[in-house]
Amino acid sequence: MTTAAPAFDFAVAADRMATVVAGIGDDQLTGPTPCPGVPVGALLGHVAGLTEAFRQAATKEVSGSQPPEVAASELPADWRTLIPARLDALVAAWREQAAWAGETEAGGVTAPAPAMAAVALDELVIHGWDLARATGLPYDVTPGELEVLEGFLAEMPAEGTPGLFGPVQPVAADASRFDRVLARTGRRADWSA
16 A cells, blocks of 8 residues: 655644643533534534544544534543543544555545545634634634645535535635635634624
């Protein structure tokens, strides 16, 4: 099997997500997020699950299980240590050249490994923003992350993808690149609780 060099590294996005997770107070777990009907705690539960699912995608472990709906995700009791540990494991798994070769599976979807990596980066960056925005924490992204996300989101239909993205939102002519990325995922950069 031919292996491909890693196209990008998850470390910055994972570190940023870990920082956001560490900054969330217990009193914020029931608060709203930019994901309609999904409180902070459920979104953290989703992050706990997706980090493991995308680690398994990198290592080509196929669990065959379907993740719960985001709104129904349960927050593990040890989330404060579990999520950072899973983020570290995800970063390490995608640093292996073999992770980028062939096809892989996550959440019942099979795709070429580089495409699945783009989905994983999207999940980390966008849900990191969701959590930061919901809890009043600072958040920024790198130009390299924006480049990957712009390429990934260019293929998404404007009407959205049920269970993944809402319809594309309008943006001002002078909107930042990240605001445009958020709009492609159905989010408004000016969302507030």
